[in-house]
Amino acid sequence: MQIVVEHSEALQGEVQVPGAKNSVLKLMAVTLLAEGEYRLTNVPDIADVDTMCDLLRALGVTSQRVNTHELVLVNTGNITPVAPFEQVDRIRASINILGPLLGRYGSADIAMPGGDDFGSRPIDLHVMGLEAMGATFALNREGVQATARQLHGAHIELKFPSVGATENILTAAVLARGVTSIDNAAREPEIVDLCNMLVDMGAQISGIGTDHLVITGVQPEQLHATDHEVVNDRVQAATYMSAVAVTRGNVFVRGARAEHMEMLINRFSEMGVMITPQHDGLQVSCNQRLHAIDFATLPYPGIATDYKPLLVGMLAVSSGTGIATENLYPGRFRYVDELMKLGADVRIDGHHAVVRGVEQLVGAPVNAPDIRAGAALVVAGLVATGKTTVSDIHHIDRGYDDLVGKLAGIGARISRQ
Ligand code: UD1
Secondary structure, eight states, X not given: OOXXXXXXXXXXXXXXXXXXXXXXXXXXXXXXXXXXXXXXXXXXXXXXXXXXXXXXXXXTEEEEEEETTEEEEEEOSOOOOEEOHHHHTTXXXXXXXXXXXXXXXXXXXXXXXXXXXXXXXXXXXXXXXXXXTTOEEEEOSSEEEEEOSSOBOOEXXXXXXXXXXXXHHHHHHTTSBSEEEEETOOOOHHHHHHHHHHHHHTOEXXXXXXXXXXXXXOOGGGOOOOEEEOOXXXXXXXXXXXXXXXXXXXXXXXXXXXXXXXXXXXXXXXXXXXXXEETTEEEEEOOSOOBOOOEEBOSTTSBOGGGHHHHHHHHHTXXXXXXXXXXXXXXXXTTHHHHHHTTOEEEEETTXXXXXXXXXXXXXXXXXXXXXXXXXXXXXXXXXXXXXXEEOTHHHHHHOSSHHHHHHHTTOEEEEO
């Protein structure tokens, strides 16, 4: 199966932003913390959710999609805290079971996390935080074995605001004895979403949305199952926004939340994209060739590394030269080779990409190297002459809910074949 994209006219109409992959997977993991039935709504229809369902099933939490975007998970209390390699290896977010398992069951045996292959993805910050709370770790090539008779609160300062480490420390702290504080915590909207669900379950958390979280441990019987609506996906929103920008279209991106993407909206505006926040979405239009800008990826509220392939794709067709600086993942420029097959003029220099805008990209066969880069290649294909065929689309399917259908719905010439 491939995605075939043909040169498309200005995109028009309305597109709905689905729930966030980087939130729902973590919300699913915290069902390990308390028995009962959970109902998640606005669940994206993506392969990673199915993988997480398989992983949770192996641990003892059952799940059922009651409709395309609604998932019911049941924790009957019969949990085996051992995660088999086959599931863990398929997604990075499987490491998010570590905190809940340690906090609730005092042990976790997890194969090493997989996920996108973009450079080494250590878990030293997760381990450092959980050790400060009394956990003991054995790390080897096969995986992570962690034990803790009773976690206790601790003061933890992260040397980098890691999303995954913040989440694991937070979810472990919910049932730890005493108070845990996390300084320099990550504060992505998906972490706020996780905190909100935990609070609904009975957790005591303050500082939500800031880089200083304080968690007061509660007893297991004080936690209960809950219903929760998954926050919308700012990266999928950005994907549609960039598609509108390069095709010089005019689309209402329903569910895109300006307050979650302020920095990105500013950058898009500098490039010449007009973005008007409205109730429940953003009106996005562009009637000119984009102007090049320089940008650097940073932890939230900075420009997310997940936006970068989209921005580089936009720079590829902008007037002028722009420099993209990657500060999070050194390996995340590999997709540039694919973009260059479409005629993009990009030079990599360490963690910088220098992009000289060209008048016209040219359709070609390309491979999706990971989720976001795959989507960026699809977007680039919209403004390449002729036909662009994107292979390895299982990467895109991991994180995009009907990318092809949604783009076709706003006028793109695109299909799966
Ligand atoms: C999450 C997102 C991913 C996004 C990333 C950064 C999910 C499933 N994935 O990944 O899409 O690109 O945030 O916004 O939500 N690091 C360490 N030691 C650690 C942990 C991280 O050195 O213990 C480093 C990583 O190697 C990387 C950087 O910190 O260079 C960012 O990692 P982190 O914020 O933890 O991202 P993830 O949670 O893996």
